[in-house]
Amino acid sequence: MLRLWVWPFLIFASALVSGVATAKPAPARIVAVGDLHGDYDAWEAIARGAGVVDAKGKWAGGSTVLVQMGDVVDRGPDSLKIIHQLMRLQREARSKGGQVIALVGNHEAMNMTRDLRYVHPGEYLAFTDRDSEARRSRIYEANKTAIEAAYRSRDPKMTAEAIRAAWIKETPLGMLEHQSAWGPEGEVGKWVIGNPAVAKVGDSLFVHGGISAKYATMSLGDINLAVATALKRRDETPASIINDGAGPLWYRGLVTREPGDEATVAPVPAGAAAPLTIDQEIDLVLTHFGVKRIVVGHTPSLQGIISNPGGTLWRTDSAISRAYNGKLTYLEIVGDQATSHEVTRPAGKPWG
Structure with missing residues (x-):
């Protein structure tokens, strides 16, 4: 695609927003929902099943904190519909004593930096x-x-x-409007920039990909500021925090280590001779941020939501979207207890 000539008229600037997204005091109930990838019907079924929306799609969660783990977009046709509802739910939940946190995922960053490889045709059509x-x-x-x-x-x-x-x-048709909306001054772009990449809620840390040793010495505020700044600049450089394989949007090294996959290669901490093991890196993150568990998306599991043996790492990407046809799930955290739930997938045909 010839980006240079499709986008020259789309030049934006944006006021920087970078909330730390820490809910204080710890909420009585947290609900985390993994990667949705454009499947509104699946999202609606999960949100109703978790009791955070009513039959009309309005906030029904009271003081619940809902965390959507990022990657609302791409692969499916109804990304914009989900985004608009999340925007509205953020306002409604606030007025009812609850909170809706929408994390930045790698696919949100890809759309903002004009990497449109996974955009479903229906996503463009929604903007026409x-x-x-x-x-x-x-x-x-x-x-x-x-x-x-x-x-x-x-x-x-x-x-x-x-x-x-x-x-x-x-x-x-719709592509030009899509990219205008996803620019730093566009409706969607401003919303994404204002959302956190990492959120601490009670004694849980939420991040789309993972926190590697490279970023585990930074504060929440500094990580979120760096991500927001890179999004605002539409930074396409490989070393940028929004593109870095060891960065919070892409890192899978808390889940697996795969030779040749840069997103699973653990960085060597300063002064160390070798990378930390997965368990050591998880412990580093838990200690630095003062939490009991890390909740991630990004790395899909067709088995549903799963955790490591100690319950210190929870994976919420259960391949929810019909693009994958996995399980419709949400993670519920009440006190010290984290529980995975599954809801029935609504009837519908796979997308073309």
């Missing part, structure tokens, strides 16, 4: 309006010279008609 086709044509004409030059740099023999047809194919 009656002016979308005319808007796309206007943008093409405004950037025609640059677009033609870009295509001909790859194939000098391309005609103007062929170039326009290729660009239209690579720019489906």
Whole structure:
């Protein structure tokens, strides 16, 4: 995809928001829901099953703290519908003494940095309006010279008609509106920037991917500030905290260690001769943040929600979306007790 010529008119700046997202005092009940990937029907079934929304989709959780673990988007068609409901629930829960925390996942960061590999066609369609086709044509004409030059740099023999047809194919209706909304000053982009990457609620730490030894010496506020800053800048550099395999949005090393997978390669702590084991790294994070358990998404498990033997690491990504057809689950934490729950998947056909 020719990003350079699709996006030149989408230049944004944003006021930085970086909440630590710590609920004080510890709530009586916490509900954590894993990666949703555009499946609104699954999300609705889970939210109702957990008692945090009523039949009309309004907040019914009272003082419950709901944590959505990130990766609302991509792979399914109804991401925007889920996002809009989470936005509304954040307001409604606050007025009822509860809280809704929506974590930043790696797929939210990908959408903000224009990595659209996993965007479902239905996600673009959700952003269309009656002016979308005319808007796309206007943008093409405004950037025609640059677009033609870009295509001909790859194939000098391309005609103007062929170039326009290729660009239209690579720019489906709704894509331009989608990326405008996902810009730092767009409706969705501002919301994502204002959400935390890591949240401490009571004696539990919530993060989409995981906290590696590389970031385990930072405070919650510093991690969230770094993520928000990178999102605001749409930072595409590999070393950025939002792209780093050892960073909080991508790291799987608290779950597994796989040779060749940079997101599972544990960094060597300063002054150490070798990486920590999984158990040692979990203990490091627990001690640094003063918590009893770490709750993550990102690494799917078709078995449902699972924990390590000591109950210090809980995995909530149960492949909820119909893109994976896993189990519909949520994790409930009441006092010192963490319990996984499963609800029935609503009837529906797999997506194309």
